[in-house]
Amino acid sequence: MLRVFTVTIVVLIAIVALTGLGIVAVRLVRQARQRKRALLAAGPRRALLAFVADNGADGGHDLVALPDEAWQAAEAGALGLLGKLRGEAHAALVSVFLRRGTARAALRDLRSRSRVRRARAAQVLGDLEVRLAVPELCRLLTDRHGEVRVVAVRALGRIGDPTAAWRLIASLDQSDPLPSLLVTHTLAQLGPETEVTLSAALDHPEARVRAVCLDALGLLGAAGSVHRVARVLREDSTLDVRIAAAANLGRLGARTAIEPLTGAVGPGRPAPLRAAAARALGDLGTSAGVPALVALLGDDEYRVAHEAAHALRRLGRPGLDALRSVLDTEAAEMIAAGRGTHARPSSAAGHALEALSLASVGPDPGASPPGSGTLDELVAG
Amino acid sequence: LIIREILKVTDWAIFAYFVALNSGYLVLICMAGLEFGKHLRRAPFAGADDMFRSPLTLPVSVIVPAYNEGAGIVAALQAMTALRYPRYEIVVVDDGSTDDTFERLREQFDLVEVPRVVPGEVPYRTQVLSVHVARGNPETLTVVRKTNGGKSDALNVGINLARHPLVCMVDADSVLDPDALLSVAKPFGDDPLRVAACGGVVRIANGCKVIGGRVVDVRMPRQWLVRVQVVEYLRAFLMGRTGWSRLGGLVVISGAFGIFRRDLVVKIGGMAHDTIGEDAELVVRLHHYLRERREDYRVIFVAEPVSWSEAPSSLRVLGRQRRRWHRGIAEILRKHRRMIGNPRYGRIGLVALPYYVVFELLAPFIELAALVLLPLGLWIDAVNLEFAWRFALVAYGYGLLVSLVSLFIEEVSFHRYPRWSDLVRGVLAAVLENFGYRQILAAWQVTGAAGAWGGRQAIWGTMHRQGFDTAESLPLETAGRR
Numbered sequence: 001m002l003r004v005f006t007v008t009i010v011v012l013i014a015i016v017a018l019t020g021l022g023i024v025a026v027r028l029v030r031q032a033r034q035r036k037r038a039l040l041a042a043g044p045r046r047a048l049l050a051f052v053a054d055n056g057a058d059g060g061h062d063l064v065a066l067p068d069e070a071w072q073a074a075e076a077g078a079l080g081l082l083g084k085l086r087g088e089a090h091a092a093l094v095s096v097f098l099r100r101g102t103a104r105a106a107l108r109d110l111r112s113r114s115r116v117r118r119a120r121a122a123q124v125l126g127d128l129e130v131r132l133a134v135p136e137l138c139r140l141l142t143d144r145h146g147e148v149r150v151v152a153v154r155a156l157g158r159i160g161d162p163t164a165a166w167r168l169i170a171s172l173d174q175s176d177p178l179p180s181l182l183v184t185h186t187l188a189q190l191g192p193e194t195e196v197t198l199s200a201a202l203d204h205p206e207a208r209v210r211a212v213c214l215d216a217l218g219l220l221g222a223a224g225s226v227h228r229v230a231r232v233l234r235e236d237s238t239l240d241v242r243i244a245a246a247a248n249l250g251r252l253g254a255r256t257a258i259e260p261l262t263g264a265v266g267p268g269r270p271a272p273l274r275a276a277a278a279r280a281l282g283d284l285g286t287s288a289g290v291p292a293l294v295a296l297l298g299d300d301e302y303r304v305a306h307e308a309a310h311a312l313r314r315l316g317r318p319g320l321d322a323l324r325s326v327l328d329t330e331a332a333e334m335i336a337a338g339r340g341t342h343a344r345p346s347s348a349a350g351h352a353l354e355a356l357s358l359a360s361v362g363p364d365p366g367a368s369p370p371g372s373g374t375l376d377e378l379v380a381g
Numbered sequence: 382l383i384i385r386e387i388l389k390v391t392d393w394a395i396f397a398y399f400v401a402l403n404s405g406y407l408v409l410i411c412m413a414g415l416e417f418g419k420h421l422r423r424a425p426f427a428g429a430d431d432m433f434r435s436p437l438t439l440p441v442s443v444i445v446p447a448y449n450e451g452a453g454i455v456a457a458l459q460a461m462t463a464l465r466y467p468r469y470e471i472v473v474v475d476d477g478s479t480d481d482t483f484e485r486l487r488e489q490f491d492l493v494e495v496p497r498v499v500p501g502e503v504p505y506r507t508q509v510l511s512v513h514v515a516r517g518n519p520e521t522l523t524v525v526r527k528t529n530g531g532k533s534d535a536l537n538v539g540i541n542l543a544r545h546p547l548v549c550m551v552d553a554d555s556v557l558d559p560d561a562l563l564s565v566a567k568p569f570g571d572d573p574l575r576v577a578a579c580g581g582v583v584r585i586a587n588g589c590k591v592i593g594g595r596v597v598d599v600r601m602p603r604q605w606l607v608r609v610q611v612v613e614y615l616r617a618f619l620m621g622r623t624g625w626s627r628l629g630g631l632v633v634i635s636g637a638f639g640i641f642r643r644d645l646v647v648k649i650g651g652m653a654h655d656t657i658g659e660d661a662e663l664v665v666r667l668h669h670y671l672r673e674r675r676e677d678y679r680v681i682f683v684a685e686p687v688s689w690s691e692a693p694s695s696l697r698v699l700g701r702q703r704r705r706w707h708r709g710i711a712e713i714l715r716k717h718r719r720m721i722g723n724p725r726y727g728r729i730g731l732v733a734l735p736y737y738v739v740f741e742l743l744a745p746f747i748e749l750a751a752l753v754l755l756p757l758g759l760w761i762d763a764v765n766l767e768f769a770w771r772f773a774l775v776a777y778g779y780g781l782l783v784s785l786v787s788l789f790i791e792e793v794s795f796h797r798y799p800r801w802s803d804l805v806r807g808v809l810a811a812v813l814e815n816f817g818y819r820q821i822l823a824a825w826q827v828t829g830a831a832g833a834w835g836g837r838q839a840i841w842g843t844m845h846r847q848g849f850d851t852a853e854s855l856p857l858e859t860a861g862r863r
Contacts, residue, residue, distance in 0.1 A: 002767055002768065002771065005768070005771035005772070005775060006771065008775050009771060009774050009775060009778065012774075012775065012778040012779065012782060013778070015782055016778065016781060016782050016785060019782065019785040019786060019788075019789050020785060020808060022789050023785070023788055023789050023792045023804065023808070024804075026789070026792050026793050027792060027796070027801075027804065030796070116422065119422075123425075146423075147419070147422055147423045150423065150427070154431070177572075179570065179571030179572065180570065180571065180572065180573050180574075181431070181432060181435060181437055181438070181570035181571060181573070182431060182570075182571070184435075184437055185431050185435050185437070207574065208574055211573070211574065215437050219436065219437065240573075240574055272644060302498070302500035302501075302502060303500075303502075305498075306498065306500070306544075347498070350496070350498040351498055353496045354495065354496055354497050354498055357495040357496055358495060358514065358519050358520075361493050361495065361514060361516050361519045
């Protein structure tokens with residue numbers, strides 16, 4: 001048994017020593033790589049900056065003629081620049097990449113066995129906005145590796161081809177789905193032509209798909225889909241989807257959204273939905289929502305009353321007037337009941353007071369300070 | 382003879398326990414290594430910038446409980462208000478400070494009192510005295526004054542006043558990396574219907590240079606006591622929790638930096654008042670609630686970027702902290718004992734919580750037992766010297782290997798300590814940890830657990846902060862938590 005121990009100790013010492021050496025080796029290799037890369041990239045980086053500063057008028061040939069090793073060292077910086085440039089400079093830099101054969105190589109790499117190469121290729125094709133790559137990028141939406149799928153989605157968004165919309169939506173309904181936020185953003189980047197596809201996908205059996213499509217419609221400002229979204233708000237079986245529908249009706253900002261949102265704040269609905277609908281009524285920015293919001297100020301659910309008060313605050317003058325009116329009415333009732341003005345305000349007045357106070361201390365005050373929590377200053381005022 | 386035999390068997394059992402304990406750590410660390418690889422590969426195209434620009438990004442309420450944090454609160458909040466995140470508010474809950482915490486805030490941020498309806502969505506036991514907002518930016522900063530009631534109570538008041546769907550709990554002395562909030566909130570954007578909570582990494586800030594509320598130069602601390610804690614944090618918090626996250630069994634999210642869906646926190650009743658480990662208890666209760674309802678959910682951990690926090694630099698304060706932590710584990714495991722080994726709670730009930738019982742709660746007891754029984758065995762001749770020294774060398778050598786593998790993975794993945802001298806200090810700290818530190822830690826932990834089982838009153842104590850190496854006035858002598 002002692003022999004087993006001795007062998008174990010020897011093995012342990014060897015592994016400990018190897019791990020220590022490994023730490024040192026990793027650091028040495030990384031530092032050497034960084035130094036080499038910095039050295040190689042210095043010249044091309046200067047040439048690149050001069051090229052884009054000159055809107056690509058001069059220096060393109062020099063960049064195309066750079067040795068591969070030097071270009072590779074500077075390529076990450078050049079790709080980063082692509083995202084920040086617009087107009088002639090962007091087109092000129094894209095042309096440098098194309099002349100260097102980057103797009104051709106990237107298209108080839110989309111079928112590489114290495115997931116890192118596939119992801120990098122998708123990223124490059126997106127940055128270069130190569131429309132030709134859309135079918136291949138759509139194929140990558142079902143890649144077995146998540147990181148590849150993520151990059152493919154982003155690349156499709158950069159390219160902005162609306163034909164990719166249904167493939168993107170389908171990619172949400174798989175066992176290891178894509179990030180919702182990313183797909184939403186990408187769908188919105190594809191432009192208003194996707195509205196029909198998104199609207200149709202509101203009947204998709206998967207709740208997550210419906211939620212993403214709602215958000216994308218909201219981002220697009222697809223006012224033509226208000227009725228479809230309103231139907232989801234009324235009928236969907238998943239609460240989170242209904243909440244998304246309410247939020248996006250507010251974002252769409254159409255007057256026709258008032259009726260479904262007013263219906264959603266009614267009693268009997270789940271409190272989170274009522275709160276979201278109250279907030280959306282404020283986001284609509286129209287005074288037509290004021291009566292419904294005022295009625296919610298005294299709601300038993302704190303979150304509903306709170307959202308209603310702050311929605312009224314965000315509505316500006318008509319909302320603030322309604323809040324003041326709630327306080328006035330309550331003060332008058334207090335006096336009539338002989339309860340004095342130092343009585344604590346009701347829940348509705350409390351929320352109104354809070355919203356008015358916040359409105360008065362913001363960078364652009366829309367109301368005068370209403371007092372410190374009791375109705376006395378209000379009445380005295 | 383019987384005693385001799387019993388001691389012999391016990392010594393072997395203890396040896397097997399040490400091997401199992403360190404193997405468990407090694408598995409978690411390897412899992413963490415795989416996770417870091419995935420994280421780093423995805424980082425260039427993970428879409429942090431898209432999230433920052435997207436109007437769909439979920440807004441966050443950052444809740445900062447503060448008790449006598451006057452010396453550092455302004456700098457900490459200045460850093461928090463400069464975080465890179467599209468929409469968030471900060472709710473500072475001044476938990477009855479007896480120093481100038483509130484006055485400093487009022488002066489710096491031009492606070493103005495506003496009437497606020499404080500809901501009772503989660504219970505709190507104390508009285509809210511007043512609510513204030515920053516005059517120029519009332520949507521971003523809210524400061525609540527309340528009577529003293531402890532950290533859980535302060536957090537519950539903050540949760541009640543939080544307006545956004547995500548609540549992030551941050552200690553008042555924490556320094557967050559600029560992208561920290563974006564990083565911990567990102568999983569909620571990626572998988573909004575399933576992610577329930579996300580924990581962030583807490584690293585040790587002692588010795589680091591902090592300028593303008595940012596850690597700009599990461600260095601090893603000056604004291605060996607803190608250097609050992611750096612290695613310990615790497616192994617147990619960074620690697621251990623990442624490993625558990627990958628296994629789907631994360632049960633601890635640090636109260637110093639964690640983010641939760643507010644609606645779920647409200648549904649489970651907010652922070653518990655009856656445990657000192659309120660952060661971990663919240664996560665276990667969240668698991669309990671969601672598993673009972675058979676919900677499809679995820680509790681995850683992100684390894685980068687991080688929140689920086691000051692670690693105890695004296696044995697007295699460290700002892701108090703570790704007694705408290707272990708007491709917290711004991712209380713949580715007792716409170717949720719029905720989950721342990723119960724298949725209804727999936728990996729949490731069958732793997733994570735049993736692991737915590739065997740390898741976290743009991744580990745210091747076994748370590749102390751080994752320290753007593755091995756010499757005893759030698760004395761009564763139950764074990765011979767040859768066995769004893771080999772036993773100790775293998776047990777501690779395996780522990781050292783686990784720490785070194787953690788350092789190796791840190792070097793491959795994040796390499797936060799760029800100086801060669803810091804690397805050497807890290808390796809030496811991993812060796813030194815085995816000589817005295819682990820043993821005294823075990824003694825503190827045992828007294829912590831005994832305190833929980835004996836029903837003694839829990840005490841937070843006072844954390845005398847040394848402050849960071851800073852060009853500006855970050856905490857120099859803050860008296861912190863109760």
